[in-house]
Amino acid sequence: GVVHVTSFRPFPGRQLVALLRRCRGVAVIERMDNPLAQSNPLAAELKAAFADAAAGAAAYPQIDKLPNFFCGIAGLGGRDVRPGDFVAVAEALAAGKSGLFALGIRHPLALERREDPDVRAPHSFSLRGHSIGGFGSVTTNKVIANVVGDLFGKHVQAFPKYGSEKRGLPTNYYLCAADEHIRHHCELLHVDLVAMHDLMPFAQGDPLVGLRPQGAVFLNTDKPLEQIWASLPATAQQRIRALGLRLYALDTLAIAGELAPSPELRLRMQGIALLGAFLRITPFREEKKLSEQELYPAVEKSLEKYFGKRGRAVVEANLKAVTRGFREVREVPVPAGEAATAAPARLPVLAGPAAPDEGDGRPLRAENFCRVLEAYASGGEEELVADRDLARSLIAAASSARRDFTHLAPDIPEFLPAQCVGCMECVTECPDSAIIAKVIEPAPLEQALAAEPDETLRAELRRQFVETQKFHTLPTKKGEGGGLFSLVIDPTKCKGCGECVVVCGSHQALRMVKKSPEALGWHQKSTAFLHQLPATPKRFLSEKALADLMLSDEAWLYAGGAGSCMGCGEATALRMLLAATGFTHGRDNIGLVAATGCNSVFGSTYPYNPFAVPWTNSLFENPATVAMGIRGRWDQLGWQGKRLWVLGGDGALYDIGFQALSRLLVSGMDVKVLVLDTQVYSNTGGQASGSTFVAQEAKMAAFGKEGTGKVERRKELGLLCALHPNVFVAQTTPAHINHFYRAVMEANAFPGPAVIIAYSPCMPEHGIGDDRAAEQAKLAVESRAFPLFVYDPRKGERMKERFDLKSNPALKEDWYVNPKTNQPVDFIAFARTEGRFRRHFDADGNPSEALKAGQDDRLKNWRLLQELAGLR
Ligand SMILES: Cc1ncc(C[n+]2csc(CCOP(=O)(O)OP(=O)(O)O)c2C)c(N)n1
Ligand code: SF4
Ligand code: SF4
Ligand code: SF4
Known part of the structure; x- marks a missing residue:
């Protein structure tokens, strides 16, 4: 019992x-x-x-x-x-x-699971989905559950795999429908239908595992019907034949692309077409003898429930996607014949530039760690023995460099060298360290090219190197000899967010293109070629041109392959923090103490770690305290020169860990703090924090019958920190490259505690496109939502000497007026561009009273800052 x-x-x-x-x-x-x-x-x-x-x-x-x-x-x-x-x-x-x-692990104490019986009630139906976070699959799954419950009177259970992957990364979801209450709750191994967003799951394990004979496989693919069978791995073909599976296909991305009311909804909407296909290929509709037309009212009701708050157009577009999914899903003919017996294709682990290289006798041995990476890449992690290294969750430095995202996104940037001016903005802003740039002198370039036997390829590679004003014309004029600038997009790291294209802007040297085997082949070759070239000579690096920092190898301390969402603003801030610190202090002189939050989750999802420097995470609330302990020990060891940074979100540092932060600041200890300010608790789905703007819609500050979003005024952590004795404080954004880098360098040089608060756009919680991080951060500054400032206690006796508002536009005015539109860029103008404020605007675009109160809060804050800076 x-x-x-x-x-x-x-x-x-x-x-x-x-x-x-x-x-x-x-x-x-x-x-x-x-x-x-x-x-x-x-x-x-x-x-x-x-x-x-x-x-x-x-x-x-x-x-x-x-x-x-x-x-x-x-x-x-x-x-x-x-x-x-x-x-x-x-x-x-x-x-x-x-x-x-x-239970559940390989360990001497573990009980072995010999069999895994099907404990589902008789006549149950279950689905396992293999998808990508952000493709809308979790919501689709809930909508399917609603429809199956409402229309077919079933008991339904629908849930995603519990895990830490963010948007853009592989994930699973499960659905089970039965005629009676469902008592089990576990990942579904016995299934009737497997849905796949593309062929990738075949390389990451066995997506057909547990599929019953005569079950169905749904495949999202843009391939023509006649090419689909041939595109499957031989082992999959063999299994499909042996089990008598039916194979269905649909191009859901194309449907979403045609129907999405706004570009950022394209990826999220593609999942919903699956609902149409589901209704078509599962037995429920026929059992109930419902016509196609009888399905749609129930579908619409469910769509209204999940998307109603986004407006009628979104509900209607989703309904159309369902209709098209129903009508356009095709059965793929399974040709007769024997399929060759072949071992399942497994993903090789990338040979990364930052190989785990801990020597023998150290807790983390390289051979152990490669074994772990290989197991995770190929879906074999459950086979790993829970030995001493694994049990302590130690992760080798920069292990994420070995993770391959090549097949995640549909698009990838293309570099158009002729238009490039070498400004380095794309390299700096890319959240995934996917763009690598170098300046090289002509002789070593020619030498490297000479080793390339293919003449066409050689010419194409040479064409990638351009003579820019900064690196060629100016040094040539000075008689120093010019360098050639080039950059590559590493296809194994790019998540396809498109932010680089936006920041390149009017230079138009980058554009998104659809991934094709040719495009990927080129990116692989050009990336390998750039990697083998010598490092950028020091003479091309100057501390004055801070945007060029990432040309230096010392600045390259955050590897791609982290599990952050596409376009995440936090990742860019972390990369830039490490670039500026590594450039001046060197990679051996940096330590990081992370508060739990998105940064710790995407920064340490076992076994992937983007950090090339030592990193630790204890709790959500105590990074400042842990850092004080580490600093104390380092100082005993005579390691005063090493820089120690605390990382944490606004939830961690404005709220839950504020007391510990304050304690650190009065201690005077030489610890630096980076606050990744997303204005919500992002990792747990967007609860309001002390940093949330007035009127912003967030969890715990709901908009609806009961509320108008956040009502309390924003807590100004920067000012609170500045009023502690002798603390350096800066409020900045990764989009203001010089301001950000300068602030980090000053913080590192300051003899005592320093706090940097970085505005970090968070796509899902701010309701912005994946390519918008830099643009929204700039708008947040222009609109006084998040003014830039630097407070340096060394600068003088009077507040106005210490408090610097430079780099904000229209310093003496209330609002900055955009010269192109002649319109003031106020907080309401900013709010208009982000989903988190969407419901404050009526059909004619008029703002609500609550949003006006938000504007009032921002203006009061700006005027206070002006007063402190002696401008009022
Ligand atoms: C004491 C405690 N409470 C709650 C949690 C659950 N938790 C983990 S991360 C997180 C939110 C982090 O938000 P924030 O600090 O703003 O960082 P973000 O995820 O936005 O980067 C919460 C609530 C926890 N880990 N510890
Ligand atoms: S699309 Fe995004 S991830 Fe890819 S290179 Fe550009 S900024 Fe980086
Ligand atoms: S942002 Fe555009 S112009 Fe600047 S370095 Fe990148 S590709 Fe070149
Ligand atoms: S901060 Fe936002 S965008 Fe970044 S990983 Fe977290 S949820 Fe995603």
């Missing part, structure tokens, strides 16, 4: 003893590990309750012997707890085993 404890306090000791006293053995399964304790908490309390009963405590049932306690740890490494695990526990218990066991 099974007892499920739902209330831990007051502990139901008497009741549990009464229920279990006749059992010979009791297995206690807890989703945690309490190292060095007597037992996990539930097991400890249960044993205590039995001890009380044995001692004859009042009101306890009498017992004459104790059961055999068998205590288990589940869920380590985020592993699923499966029906087969319960079978293994029951068998071990029946065999009289006692003591401690673990």
Whole structure:
């Protein structure tokens, strides 16, 4: 039998003893590990309750012997707890085993899962999806669940795989429909339908695992029907034949591209076409004898529920996508014949420039770590033995360099060298370290080209190197000899956000193109060629031209391959922080202490770590405290020169860890702090923080019948920090390259604590396009939503000497007026461009009273800053 404890306090000791006293053995399964304790908490309390009963405590049932306690740890490494695990526990218990066991991992204490029975109710139907975060699959799955529940009267369970992947990265989702209440909750291994966003899942494991004979496979592909079969790996063809699977295909991206009301909805909308295909290829509609037309009202109702708040046009576009999915999904003919037996294609691990290189005798050995990376790349991570290195979650430096994103995005930038001026903005702003630039002297370039045997390729490679004003004309005039500038887009790192194209702007030296085997082949070749060239000679690097920092190898301390969303503003801020610090202090003199938040999640999703410098994460609330400890020890060791940075979101540093931050600031210790200000708790889905703007719609500050978004005024963390004794403070954005770099360099040089607050656009929470980070940050500054400032306590006795507002436009005015439109760029103008304020505008575009209050808050703040800077 099974007892499920739902209330831990007051502990139901008497009741549990009464229920279990006749059992010979009791297995206690807890989703945690309490190292060095007597037992996990539930097991400890249960044993205590039995001890009380044995001692004859009042009101306890009498017992004459104790059961055999068998205590288990589940869920380590985020592993699923499966029906087969319960079978293994029951068998071990029946065999009289006692003591401690673990589930779901490879470890001496683990019970082996020999089989994984199908525990679904009879006539259940289940779907497993293999998709990409941000493709709308999680929402689609919920909409499908609603429709199946409403229209077909089924019990439905729909959920995504629990994990830390953000937008743009592979993920799974599950749906189960049954005629009775669904009692299991685990990742679905026994399924009737597998849906795939493309062919990638075949390279990452076995997406057909657990698919029943005569089941169905849905494939999103832009290939013509007749080419689809040939594009499948041989092992997949063989399985499809052997199991008699039906194969369906649809180009959902094309449908979304034609129907999406705005470009940023294109990726998110493609998932919804699957709903149409689902209704067509599953048996539900026929069982209920519903016509196509009878489906749509229920579909519309569900779409209204999920997309209604985005407006009628979005609901209608989604409904059209469903209709087209229903009508256009095609069955792919499976040709007769034998398929060759071949091992499943596995993704090779990239040979990265930053190889894990810890030597023997160190806790993290290279061969171990390559084994881990290979296992994760090919979907074999469950086979890894939970040894000492794995159990401590140690990750080799810059291991994310070995992660391959080549097949994630549909588009990739193309470089048009003739238009490039070498401004380095694209290299600096790319959140994924995917653009690499170099300046090279003509002789070594010719030497490298000479090694290329293919003449056409050689000519094409040479064409990529351009004579720019900065690196060629000016040095030539000075008689120093000019250099040639070039950049490449590493296809294994680019997530296709398009931000580089936006920042390149009127230079028009970058444009997005559809990925093709030719385009990818070219990017691979040009990237390999650039990597083998010598580093940019030092004479082309000047501390005055800060945008050029990333030409230097020392500045390259954040590898691509992190799990951040496409276009994430936090990632750019982190890269730039490391570039400026590495450039002046060197990679061996930097340490990072991260607060839990997006930065720690995309920065340490096992086994991928983008940081080439030591990094640690303790808790959400305590990075400042941990850093004080590290600083103290470093100083004892005489390591005063090393720079130590705390990283954290606004949730961590404006709110939950504010007290610890304040303690650090008054301590005077030489610790620097970077606040990644997204104005919400991004990692947990956008709860309001102290930094959220007035009127902004966020969780805990909802917009609707009960509220108008955030009502409290914004907390100005920068000012609060500045009023601590002797702290350097800057408020800046990664889009203001010089301001940002200068602030970091000053902070590093400041003898004491320093705080940098970086405006970090967050696509899903701000409701902006994946390519908008830099543009929205600029607008936030222009509109006084987030003014730039630097507070340097060394600059003088009076506040106005220490407080610098330079780099904001129209310093003495309330609002900056855009010379092109002649319109003031006020907070309302900024709000108009972001989804988080969308509902404050009526159909005619008039702002709400609440948004006007938001504008008032920003103006009051700006005037206070002007006053501090002596401008009012
Ligand atoms: C004490 C504590 N409470 C809650 C959480 C769950 N949690 C993890 S990250 C996070 C949000 C982080 O938000 P923020 O600091 O703004 O960083 P962002 O994700 O926006 O970068 C929360 C609430 C936690 N880890 N610890
Ligand atoms: S599209 Fe995005 S990820 Fe790709 S190179 Fe440009 S900025 Fe980087
Ligand atoms: S932003 Fe455009 S002009 Fe500037 S370096 Fe990049 S490609 Fe060249
Ligand atoms: S900060 Fe926003 S954009 Fe960046 S990873 Fe987190 S949720 Fe994604």
